[in-house]
Amino acid sequence: MHQLVIEQTKNFVKKTLAEAEAGHDYWHILRVLKTAEKISEQEGGNKLVVILSALLHDIADAKFHNGDESLGPKIAEEFLFSLSLQPDIINHVVKIIENISFKNTFSGANFDSLELQIVQDADRLDAIGAIGIARAFVYGGYKNNPIYDPDLPPNLSMDKATYKKGNTSTINHFYEKLLKLKEMMNTSTGRSLAEQRHQFMLDFLSQFYREWDI
Ligand code: ADP
Numbered sequence: 118m119h120q121l122v123i124e125q126t127k128n129f130v131k132k133t134l135a136e137a138e139a140g141h142d143y144w145h146i147l148r149v150l151k152t153a154e155k156i157s158e159q160e161g162g163n164k165l166v167v168i169l170s171a172l173l174h175d176i177a178d179a180k181f182h183n184g185d186e187s188l189g190p191k192i193a194e195e196f197l198f199s200l201s202l203q204p205d206i207i208n209h210v211v212k213i214i215e216n217i218s219f220k221n222t223f224s225g226a227n228f229d230s231l232e233l234q235i236v237q238d239a240d241r242l243d244a245i246g247a248i249g250i251a252r253a254f255v256y257g258g259y260k261n262n263p264i265y266d267p268d269l270p271p272n273l274s275m276d277k278a279t280y281k282k283g284n285t286s287t288i289n290h291f292y293e294k295l296l297k298l299k300e301m302m303n304t305s306t307g308r309s310l311a312e313q314r315h316q317f318m319l320d321f322l323s324q325f326y327r328e329w330d331i
């Protein structure tokens with residue numbers, strides 16, 4: 118019934134993200150969409166809100182727009198408005214986009230809903246496991262960060278501003294974020310999907326240090 122709205126949103130997102138960095142491109146969006154739908158099958162939630170939020174959650178990531186955190190929600194709102202969707206659906210999707218990001222966990226959440234929990238779990242699952250490792254190195258490369266620096270320990274008590282600067286080694290990023298995500302899952306379906314991906318990162322790190330210290 119909402120097929121047309123979903124197709125129009127997919128086309129809009131695909132076009133908008135055509136030049137996006139590989140870790141936040143349309144493929145990331147499609148993976149998050151699929152995972153969010155899978156979690157939603159178990160956990161429930163309003164399907165249309167889950168789908169639209171997954172599709173629009175990175176429409177203008179602040180990292181790539183001079184730190185402007187209001188741009189993504191604004192673009193999403195204008196787009197959804199142009200589709201003449203019900204205001205309560207639009208408001209909910211915009212709230213989710215405002216609150217989904219990892220960096221906002223530093224300031225504490227000011228909004229919660231089952232649909233936010235589902236899409237946030239799906240986004241976090243794409244940051245861990247084999248795909249999460251690939252994305253971390255893509256992002257580290259984009260920032261020209263070192264792969265690893267034994268003299269640069271991870272900063273486990275980062276504030277939001279330090280985290281956003283992202284001046285760290287990509288191996289440190291595992292301790293600063295990726296290995297924390299399993300415990301941060303909102304839903305039990307998300308948590309169970311995180312288990313194996315988390316273990317894969319631990320195995321990757323063990324192998325990495327074995328090769329480093331040969
Ligand atoms: P969100 O978009 O949920 O706020 P982030 O911006 O923290 O999340 O991260 C998005 C992606 O970029 C994730 O896959 C994450 O691991 C990666 N990333 C973020 N910061 C770094 C970093 N300093 N080094 C490597 N990868 C990073």
Ligand code: NI
Pocket residue numbers: 145149174175240
């Ligand atoms: Ni994302």
